[in-house]
Amino acid sequence: MKNETISLMLQHQSIRKFKSDPVPPEHLHTIMECAQKASTSSNMQAYSVINVTDPELRSQLAILAGNQIYVEQAPVFLVWCADLHRLQGSVSDQTVKPTAENFLVSSVDAALASQNAALAAESMGLGIVYIGGIRNQLEEVIQLLQLPELVYPVFGMCIGKPDQEPSPHPRMPVESILHENKYSTVHNEELLRQYNETISNYMDQRTQGQRKANWSQMMESKLSQPDRILGETLQKQGFGFR
Amino acid sequence: MKNETISLMLQHQSIRKFKSDPVPPEHLHTIMECAQKASTSSNMQAYSVINVTDPELRSQLAILAGNQIYVEQAPVFLVWCADLHRLQGSVSDQTVKPTAENFLVSSVDAALASQNAALAAESMGLGIVYIGGIRNQLEEVIQLLQLPELVYPVFGMCIGKPDQEPSPHPRMPVESILHENKYSTVHNEELLRQYNETISNYMDQRTQGQRKANWSQMMESKLSQPDRILGETLQKQGFGFR
Numbered sequence: 001m002k003n004e005t006i007s008l009m010l011q012h013q014s015i016r017k018f019k020s021d022p023v024p025p026e027h028l029h030t031i032m033e034c035a036q037k038a039s040t041s042s043n044m045q046a047y048s049v050i051n052v053t054d055p056e057l058r059s060q061l062a063i064l065a066g067n068q069i070y071v072e073q074a075p076v077f078l079v080w081c082a083d084l085h086r087l088q089g090s091v092s093d094q095t096v097k098p099t100a101e102n103f104l105v106s107s108v109d110a111a112l113a114s115q116n117a118a119l120a121a122e123s124m125g126l127g128i129v130y131i132g133g134i135r136n137q138l139e140e141v142i143q144l145l146q147l148p149e150l151v152y153p154v155f156g157m158c159i160g161k162p163d164q165e166p167s168p169h170p171r172m173p174v175e176s177i178l179h180e181n182k183y184s185t186v187h188n189e190e191l192l193r194q195y196n197e198t199i200s201n202y203m204d205q206r207t208q209g210q211r212k213a214n215w216s217q218m219m220e221s222k223l224s225q226p227d228r229i230l231g232e233t234l235q236k237q238g239f240g241f242r
Numbered sequence: 243m244k245n246e247t248i249s250l251m252l253q254h255q256s257i258r259k260f261k262s263d264p265v266p267p268e269h270l271h272t273i274m275e276c277a278q279k280a281s282t283s284s285n286m287q288a289y290s291v292i293n294v295t296d297p298e299l300r301s302q303l304a305i306l307a308g309n310q311i312y313v314e315q316a317p318v319f320l321v322w323c324a325d326l327h328r329l330q331g332s333v334s335d336q337t338v339k340p341t342a343e344n345f346l347v348s349s350v351d352a353a354l355a356s357q358n359a360a361l362a363a364e365s366m367g368l369g370i371v372y373i374g375g376i377r378n379q380l381e382e383v384i385q386l387l388q389l390p391e392l393v394y395p396v397f398g399m400c401i402g403k404p405d406q407e408p409s410p411h412p413r414m415p416v417e418s419i420l421h422e423n424k425y426s427t428v429h430n431e432e433l434l435r436q437y438n439e440t441i442s443n444y445m446d447q448r449t450q451g452q453r454k455a456n457w458s459q460m461m462e463s464k465l466s467q468p469d470r471i472l473g474e475t476l477q478k479q480g481f482g483f484r
Contacts, residue, residue, distance in 0.1 A: 001268075001269055001272055001366055003246070003365050003366075004245070004246040004247060004365075005246060005247045005250055005361060005362065005365035006272060006276055006362055006365055008247055009276040009279050009280075009358050009361070009362060010275065010276065010279055012279045012280070012281070014281060026243075027243055029416060030243055030248060032416045032419065032420050033252065033416060034248055034251040034252065035419075036413040036414070036416070036419060037251050037252055037254045037413065038251075038254070038357060039254070039256060039357075039360070039370075039371075039372045041372075041374050042374075042460075042464050043411060043457070043460070044461065044464070045413060045414055045418075045419070047419070048419055048420075048421060048425065049419055049420050049421065050421045050422070050423065050424070050425065051420060051421065051422050051423075052423055053422055053423060054423045057423055081425075085425075086418070086430070087461055087465075089427070089430060089434075090434055090457065090458045090461055091458055091461050091462040091465060092458075092462070093462055093466070094461075094462050094465035094466050095465070096465060097469050099469045099470070099471060099472070099473070100471075100472040100473045100476060100483070101377065101469050101470040101471070101472050102469065104349060104377075104396070104472070105374070107346060107349060107350065107353075108349060108350070108353045108396065108397070111349075111350045111353035111354055111357070112353055112356075112357045114354075115280060115281075115353070115354045115357035115358060116251050116357060116361075118281070119247060119251070119358075119361065120247065120248055120251060123245050123246075123247035123248055124243055124245075128281075129281075130281045130283075132283050132284075132347070135343065145423075145424055145425060146424040146425050147425050148425055148427075151425060154346070154350065155350070169285060171278040171279065171287060172278070172287055174271060174274045174275060174278070176287075176328070177274065177277075177278060177287070177289070177290055177291055178274050178290075178291050178293060179290060179291065179292045179293065180292070180293050180295055181292065181293075181294055181295060181296045181299055181387075182292065182387055182388040183290065183292065183323075183327075183387060183388050183389050183390060183393060185331070185390070188328070188331060192331075192332055215285070215332065216332045216333055216334075218284075218285070219286065219329055219332055219333050219336075220333040220334070220335055220336050222284050222286070223329075223333060223336035223337070223338060224335070224336050227339050227341045227343050227344065228341070228343040229341060229342075229343070229484060230341070230342040230343050230346070231341070231342045231483045231484045234342060234483075241342070241473045241476075241483035242471060242473045
């Protein structure tokens with residue numbers, strides 16, 4: 001089955017080079033309305049979005065995110081935050097507890113809303129890229145955006161008219177992801193071999209023969225880098241993992 | 243700006259009553275392909291989906307999720323899992339570390355993919371509801387679905403032809419969610435007052451005058467319930483929060 005929405009999703013590519021055309025405020029408003037219609041746990045709506053319009057702030061965030069120039073240059077840059085602060089401020093008799101559950105619910109609320117926003121933007125002919133690098137130096141970003149207790153930035157998102165057409169990034173076969181009734185590892189080895197070959201060919205083509213790394217090699221290299229350490233800063237912000 | 247995708251999102255309602263018509267396997271396949279095209283951190287694709295087709299298993303999960311009968315009755319029930327196990331099995335020289343970052347990345351990967359799946363299903367005329375109740379008794383669900391180390395169920399999702407037309411659930415005004423350059427609480431009180439009124443009217447109408455709780459009251463009642471405690475089970479599964 002094909003329709004406009006499905007075709008849109010299947011065409012998704014992260015965009016890291018944008019034209020300078022601004023995104024009209026009414027389009028951003030629609031993008032946000034779509035974001036808000038995503039499912040949210042018990043209607044808690046436990047997330048906030050910081051629209052970073054100040055050029056100086058953008059430039060600082062671009063550096064903190066690991067010198068990602070598109071964070072500075074994209075027409076729109078949003079920081080998606082898990083937000084239990086609003087919830088805490090809306091009740092008088094109860095407190096939001098520092099549990100893994102509440103950390104998860106607010107992070108997932110932000111993620112579901114953001115994915116609607118991404119698709120709404122793409123349906124308008126805009127391109128997007130998620131910026132996990134906003135967690136590189138979590139504490140500095142929290143200070144820059146003046147995030148209060150019980151709020152933390154989950155990821156950023158650049159939005160604007162695409163100025164590039166990257167080739168589609170192949171995903172694993174559905175069989176690698178979808179299991180029936182129980183978690184199965186039966187065909188893992190064969191599926192991984194196939195996917196490694198697919199990615200190796202894709203990289204070969206994309207880099208005109210400069211790089212042929214397969215998926216396992218890319219993941220090995222990724223895992224060899226030091227992980228972002230968020231726990232302490234998250235706890236300072238009032239989140240917990242009980 | 244309006245288009246098919248935006249209209250679809252704006253119409254979203256959680257569906258908790260389904261017709262018995264099965265979802266054809268090729269439609270589920272398309273739903274999964276759409277899910278996989280969502281952004282994923284560094285192409286890690288750190289999630290798996292368990293399609294629960296066994297009626298006995300369904301009935302057990304429905305009970306564990308807090309006696310949600312639609313978990314048993316929906317034509318399709320998917321359990322969306324954060325999955326670092328596949329990643330760990332695909333590399334030879336590195337280990338996935340028990341950091342909050344890795345817990346977050348895998349949970350967000352599952353969430354982004356699931357939201358694409360939800361919209362793909364809705365674009366086919368199907369309805370969905372997320373099931374957070376799958377975390378009520380996390381350890382039992384992990385055992386039932388035979389989830390290995392580094393895999394945990396983030397939420398469930400029922401999918402099928404809607405057999406109800408619930409009225410739209412109003413969200414907060416965009417101004418409550420969207421901030422510019424820094425987190426702002428300036429208009430919070432007035433926005434909350436408005437939203438409480440909106441929700442109170444909505445509940446009044448929806449329950450034919452039986453219940454007029456506003457949002458703050460609903461959140462207070464929600465927060466007064468004991469939180470799900472996930473931390474210990476998650477750590478047993480190999481996740482961590484450093």
